[in-house]
Amino acid sequence: MLERVVRLNADYARAIDDDRLEDWPGFFTEKCLYKITSADNHRRGLEAGVIYADTNGMLRDRVAALREANVYERQTYRHLVGLPALVGTQGEVTRAETPFLVVRIMRDGSMDIFATGRYLDALVDDGGALRLRERVVVCDSGRFDTLLAIPL
Amino acid sequence: MGEMTRAWPVDTLARVPFWVYQDEANYRAELRRIFEGPTWSYVCLESDVAKPGEFRTTFVGEMPVIVVRGQDGDVHAFENRCGHRGALIALDDAGSVKNAFQCVYHAWSYDLRGNLIGIAFEKGSNGRGGMPSDFCKADHGPRKLRTTTLCGLVFATLSPETPPIEDYLGAEILGRVRRVMDKPVQVLGRFTQGLPNNWKLYFENVKDTYHASLLHAFFGTFRITRLTQGGGVLVSPDGAHHASYTIGVPEDAKSAAYREQGIRSELDGFRLADARLLDSVDEFNDRIQLQILTVFPNLVIQQVQNSLAVRQILPKGVEAMELHWTYIGFAGDDAEMRQRRLRQANLVGPAGYVSMEDGCVGGFVQRGAAAASDELSVVNMGGEGTESMDTRATEASVRGFWKAYRRYMGY
Numbered sequence: 001m002l003e004r005v006v007r008l009n010a011d012y013a014r015a016i017d018d019d020r021l022e023d024w025p026g027f028f029t030e031k032c033l034y035k036i037t038s039a040d041n042h043r044r045g046l047e048a049g050v051i052y053a054d055t056n057g058m059l060r061d062r063v064a065a066l067r068e069a070n071v072y073e074r075q076t077y078r079h080l081v082g083l084p085a086l087v088g089t090q091g092e093v094t095r096a097e098t099p100f101l102v103v104r105i106m107r108d109g110s111m112d113i114f115a116t117g118r119y120l121d122a123l124v125d126d127g128g129a130l131r132l133r134e135r136v137v138v139c140d141s142g143r144f145d146t147l148l149a150i151p152l
Numbered sequence: 153m154g155e156m157t158r159a160w161p162v163d164t165l166a167r168v169p170f171w172v173y174q175d176e177a178n179y180r181a182e183l184r185r186i187f188e189g190p191t192w193s194y195v196c197l198e199s200d201v202a203k204p205g206e207f208r209t210t211f212v213g214e215m216p217v218i219v220v221r222g223q224d225g226d227v228h229a230f231e232n233r234c235g236h237r238g239a240l241i242a243l244d245d246a247g248s249v250k251n252a253f254q255c256v257y258h259a260w261s262y263d264l265r266g267n268l269i270g271i272a273f274e275k276g277s278n279g280r281g282g283m284p285s286d287f288c289k290a291d292h293g294p295r296k297l298r299t300t301t302l303c304g305l306v307f308a309t310l311s312p313e314t315p316p317i318e319d320y321l322g323a324e325i326l327g328r329v330r331r332v333m334d335k336p337v338q339v340l341g342r343f344t345q346g347l348p349n350n351w352k353l354y355f356e357n358v359k360d361t362y363h364a365s366l367l368h369a370f371f372g373t374f375r376i377t378r379l380t381q382g383g384g385v386l387v388s389p390d391g392a393h394h395a396s397y398t399i400g401v402p403e404d405a406k407s408a409a410y411r412e413q414g415i416r417s418e419l420d421g422f423r424l425a426d427a428r429l430l431d432s433v434d435e436f437n438d439r440i441q442l443q444i445l446t447v448f449p450n451l452v453i454q455q456v457q458n459s460l461a462v463r464q465i466l467p468k469g470v471e472a473m474e475l476h477w478t479y480i481g482f483a484g485d486d487a488e489m490r491q492r493r494l495r496q497a498n499l500v501g502p503a504g505y506v507s508m509e510d511g512c513v514g515g516f517v518q519r520g521a522a523a524a525s526d527e528l529s530v531v532n533m534g535g536e537g538t539e540s541m542d543t544r545a546t547e548a549s550v551r552g553f554w555k556a557y558r559r560y561m562g563y
Contacts, residue, residue: 038342038343040245041342046339046340046342047340047494048340048479048493048494048497049341049494050343050501050503051503052494053498054491054495055425057424057426058425058426058429058498061424061425061429062498065505068369069369069370069373069374069505070369070370070505070509071367071509071513073512142342143343143344143345143474144344144345144503145345146345146346146347146348146502146511146515147345147502148503
């Protein structure tokens, strides 16, 4: 299982960093939860996220909005995803926690550590493919520079 | 008072010199004359300091402050600066103390009103050292701010001259605050957004009703007609505060039309895969879908459909600021409303469908006008006045900001 989670994370990071955002919703099951929050909100049990999607459709809408509607300066991410810790199983669901670091590269060449944190995942086998039923992105910091367009 | 080296170049409110976003001396003067002057700064929610001893730390301009509920039940605020060597007294964003705060540096302690009450080794040790016998503790505390509360919001001011909050806002804007903040609030989450621009560029952006449908293409791209019967902008008589609003068509028609549009597919258009994002409830029973309200100089109260938030503007130098978002709901929300607010929070915040652009556009101005300090920005839509209008194709509320700004600054 560990190897499958590692492969999923590697594919996930490459899809985002290679600007294949259209592939990103495919890492999730149809009914899912994707949320970006901060460690502080998470610890306090505050539920809101800067992105909050509870269906795959909402993930696809996020990508469509980024492609067609939202205005932001050209930028890319480089994800460095650490090794997952498998923290439990409940029936068909595997729970994993994985650290990440995202460097943001702006069009003028400036590079910043944009976010660090951990993915709190619930993973299921979905017709032979491992998919995310839940990915809560818990950023270590609650401060976001300028804006968050591309998903983490 | 900060010393300003420039004179305002024009009389009309429809022109603004770019140096006002760039000049260090002007920025220092703003902190003294506006943030530490006779204005009410939003500092926290009353529920953040619900019980005696509960505190939050924040800023009034760049001044660090502690806001704390006293044993008397009142909310007190004082500078987060030890009267001894000036260290921060409280180091956490929030917390709770029993009866006193103690500075970590030399253990000087303060009561919940900010009075200096204890000095470690005040009498010295073994009869030697200690403070002079004529040292008066009452003269050496951090500066105290007056506080006031309104609809669960806490404001603070350093000036004895700031008028009561009701008079400060004026009846019209006061009514718009009460419209949204009409019940006990519940915090759903907090985020900070660092913006690469002068604080005024963001404050103007929020007041600017003209840019909304032009910069923020989300609704248009997804062919979500705004279905509005109209809207407008209210500007307080002094120009300082505003509320802009959009009125929807009656609820039944709206839901049906939205649903229809959600499933509509156009050859040249896009549609939402999950249209529940727009599933709204007319919770204030007045068909106003969107209300954006500013309180000079640092507060925005936002209702975008059922997404509610307060945003605190904190200046962080000439070319930087922070926006502190507190997403809220009401204590009485049912599970369905809670989910709706969490979903609709996608519209706002650092990653908001209709607000992420506000995070970068101020920086575009800051960078675009880098060499234009003696040039003038144009704020002419809807004329030169600052009166309330029943259209949003106006910059009346932006001019209102400059009217108030120039008065506080003496320009």
